[in-house]
Amino acid sequence: MLRQDLGVGIGEDIPRSELEDRFLTLCRHAMLPLPKVNQRITMASEPTQVDFLWRETRVIAETDGYRTHRTRQAFRRDRRAIGC
Numbered sequence: 705m706l707r708q709d710l711g712v713g714i715g716e717d718i719p720r721s722e723l724e725d726r727f728l729t730l731c732r733h734a735m736l737p738l739p740k741v742n743q744r745i746t747m748a749s750e751p752t753q754v755d756f757l758w759r760e761t762r763v764i765a766e767t768d769g770y771r772t773h774r775t776r777q778a779f780r781r782d783r784r785a786i787g788c
Contacts (some may be wrong), residue, residue: 717741723767724755739765 719725719741731738743787745764749760767788 717743721768727756727765727767739763 713720717726717740724741728738728741738756741756742753743757743759744751744753745757754764755767757763
């Protein structure tokens with residue numbers, strides 16, 4: 705309910721894995737602008753959630769791999785959604 709009141713979706717802007725935490729640490733150490741985490745966006749008319757988003761520069765970074773996506777179809781679908 706608090707997330708709803710604040711306008712934050714469930715899971716948004718919260719790292720969900722050690723790898724995502726490590727990526728944010730890498731960004732901090734490199735003095736890069738910090739991205740939004742686990743953001744929902746629409747690409748090619750399909751809603752999707754991306755690991756890291758720098759909206760101003762239109763950059764997305766994904767840090768998870770095949771194991772996270774559970775199935776080969778999900779892995780391929782996610783790659784198509786982001787144009788890989």
